[in-house]
Amino acid sequence: MTRTPLFTPVLIVGCLIILVSFAIRASFGVFQIPIAEEFGWLRAEFSMAIAIQNLAWGIGQPLFGALAEKIGDRKAIVLGALIYAAGLVLSSFAVTPEAHQLYEVLVGFGVAGTGFGVILAVVGRASSDENRSMSLAIATAAGSAGQVFGAPLAEWILSFTSWQNTFLIFAAAILAVLLALPLMRSPQPVSKAELEESMGQILGKAMRDPTYTLIFLGFFSCGYQLAFITAHFPAFVTEVCGAIDPTGILASVGIGTTSRLGAVAISLIGLANIAGTLLAGYLGKRYSKKYLLAAIYTGRTIVAAAFILTPMTPATVILFSIAMGSLWLATVPLTSGLVAHIYGLRYMGTLYGIVFFSHQLGSFLGVWLGGRLYDAYGSYEAVWWIGVGIGAFSAIVHLPIKERPLTAAAGA
Numbered sequence: 001m002t003r004t005p006l007f008t009p010v011l012i013v014g015c016l017i018i019l020v021s022f023a024i025r026a027s028f029g030v031f032q033i034p035i036a037e038e039f040g041w042l043r044a045e046f047s048m049a050i051a052i053q054n055l056a057w058g059i060g061q062p063l064f065g066a067l068a069e070k071i072g073d074r075k076a077i078v079l080g081a082l083i084y085a086a087g088l089v090l091s092s093f094a095v096t097p098e099a100h101q102l103y104e105v106l107v108g109f110g111v112a113g114t115g116f117g118v119i120l121a122v123v124g125r126a127s128s129d130e131n132r133s134m135s136l137a138i139a140t141a142a143g144s145a146g147q148v149f150g151a152p153l154a155e156w157i158l159s160f161t162s163w164q165n166t167f168l169i170f171a172a173a174i175l176a177v178l179l180a181l182p183l184m185r186s187p188q189p190v191s192k193a194e195l196e197e198s199m200g201q202i203l204g205k206a207m208r209d210p211t212y213t214l215i216f217l218g219f220f221s222c223g224y225q226l227a228f229i230t231a232h233f234p235a236f237v238t239e240v241c242g243a244i245d246p247t248g249i250l251a252s253v254g255i256g257t258t259s260r261l262g263a264v265a266i267s268l269i270g271l272a273n274i275a276g277t278l279l280a281g282y283l284g285k286r287y288s289k290k291y292l293l294a295a296i297y298t299g300r301t302i303v304a305a306a307f308i309l310t311p312m313t314p315a316t317v318i319l320f321s322i323a324m325g326s327l328w329l330a331t332v333p334l335t336s337g338l339v340a341h342i343y344g345l346r347y348m349g350t351l352y353g354i355v356f357f358s359h360q361l362g363s364f365l366g367v368w369l370g371g372r373l374y375d376a377y378g379s380y381e382a383v384w385w386i387g388v389g390i391g392a393f394s395a396i397v398h399l400p401i402k403e404r405p406l407t408a409a410a411g412a
Contacts, residue, residue: 006131006134006138008126008127009183009184009185010123010126010183010185011123011126011135011138011139012183013180013181013183014119014120014122014123014139014142014184015138015142015145016142016177016180017077017114017119017177017180017181018114018115018116018119018139018140018142018146019142019143019145019146020114020146020173020174020176020177021084021110021111021114021115021143021146021174022115022142022143022144022146022147022150023147023150023153023173024088024146024150024170024173024174025053025107025115025146025150025230026146026147026150026151026230026266026270027150027151027153027154027170028050028053028230028231029050029151029230029231029232029233029234029235029262029266030151030154030155030158030234030262030263030266031046031154031158031163032047032231032232032234032235033234033235033238033259034158034163035100035163038163039095041097042371044371044372044374044375045097045100045371046097046100046371047231047232047367047368047371047372047374048097048101048367048368048371049097049101049103049104050104050227050231051227051231051363051364051365051366051367051368051371052101052104052105052108052364053104053108053111054108054223054227054360054363054364054367055360055361055363055364056104056105056106056107056108056109056112057108057109057111057112057360057363058108058112058356058357058358058359058360058361058363058364059108059109059112059357059360060108060109060111060112060113061112061116061352061353061354061356061357061360062350062353062354062356062357063112063353064076064080064109064112064113064117064353065117065118065121065347065348065349065350065351065352065353066349066350066353067079068118068121068122068349069121069346069347069349069350073118073121073122073184074181074184076113076118077113077114077118077119077178077181077184078178078181079113080109080110080111080112080113080114080115080118081110081113081114081174081175081177081178082110083109083110083113084106084107084110084111084113084114084171084174085110085171085172085174085175086106086110086171087105087106087107087108087109087110088107088110088168088170088171088174089168089171090103090106091103091104091107091167092163092164092165092167092168093164110174112353114174114177115143116139116140116332116336116352116356117349117352117353118349119139120139120140120332120333120336120348121349121352122184122349123135123136123139124136124336124337124340124345124348125345125348130285132337133281133282133284133285133337134278134281134282134285135281136281136332136333136336136337137277137278137280137282137284137333138278140277140281140329140332140333141273141274141277141278141329143329143332144270144271144273144274144277144325144328144329145270146270147230147266147267147269147270147273148267148271148274149267150266150267150270151234151263151264151266152264152266152267154166154170154263155259155260155263157169202343202344202351203347203350203351205343205406206343206351206354206406209342209406210400211342211401211402211403212342212343212351212355214397214398214400214401215335215338215339215355215398215401216354216355217358217394217397218293218297218335218397218398219331219335219355219356219358219359219394220358220361220362220390220394221297221300221362221387221390221393221394222297222331222335222359222362222394223358223359223360223361223362223363223364223366224362224363224365224366224386224387224390225300225304225362225366225387225391226328226329226363226366227362227363227364227366227367228366228367228369228370228383228387229266229269229324231367231370232367232370232371232374232383233265233266234259234262234263234266235262236262236380237258237261237262237265237312237317238257238259238261238262239258241258241261241262241312241313241314241317258314261314261317265318265320265321266321268318268321268322268325269321269322269324269325269328270325270328271325272321272322272323272325272326272328273325273326273327273328273329273330275326276325276326276327276328276329276330277328277329277330277332277333280292280296280330280331280333280334281333284333284334284337288403289335289337289341289403290338290398290399291398291399292334293331293334293338293398294396294398294399295395296327296331296334297391297392297394297395297398298391298392298395299327300324300327300391301388301392301395303320303323303324303327304324304384304387304388304391305388307320307324307384308381308384308385308388335352335355336348336352338403339351339352339355340352341403341405342402342403342404342405342406343405343406344405344406362390366383366387369383370383
């Protein structure tokens, strides 16, 4: 029996696209202070732009998933990259909060077209049953790899040029990845029964299934926590963290300011998540995905609560970044794998896209509340505690999920 290789051209190109897309997306928190200071805006103004970006990403995800299933994965990715670049270029010319908020709609749709919904669906279809869980984990980890250098790269570029030019550089980068797209030719190993069912039939079955509702609700807190931390953590660390010892270890490796520490913290989260996500993919093949998800959300709840209850120092920032990073995107291969396992591969992009909309509703709320409550109270503490509460909620709602294929459940 021929063993299907794990690393295929589809997986490699998919990883490259997600890596660049997420490197850019993960850097937006670094622009919070420079843009607010240049125009004298409240923190909530640019926070709203990032929140709208996340919401547009969520709205665009099922649309791009359905589009990819209709016109082809590669055409949908090209469209996503073009929209992404257009949003970044227009944002570089924005001088009002309303303009930034409008153009971030394009950026959000661009992320949808070059992000998890489309890429994970094509990777999932191109993978064998044996390799699927690990392939999804590797593609997800590529997003974390982008996060490793995205925020520090943006901070480095900002050290010698303007935020406007940084956006233009990022626009060129997302277009450059399209050069690798011809290598992404994906087979679609779906069953005859899946091919015979229409999208409407599958969607109808999913919408009537309580398990799909639980998956949808459970993904909300993931988006809230990730987007809030990505957008606000660099500024939070810059303003609240204790001073960095100029003779200490951090200073010796080039982290001499809290601003730099905030950017590096996002990078550390991404670095730790590469290991965490790959481990989740490995375990997802061997153990119940719903229990793994419940454990991850429980871990996040504990880590976030411990961090906010402890006085912030450079050491606690690093420890938090590593601990939260190990749980960061570990939910994605498990959630997408759960959708594929229960509802099949044919319309995985659309079904996962709808679930991902819940994630992005949480993202919108996390980013928007972060800016609004900071401006109202001068503190992020309330936003952290809301994240702790909904993290516990997500841990609980995954427990009743029925983890078996819908066709098997219907026949039982």
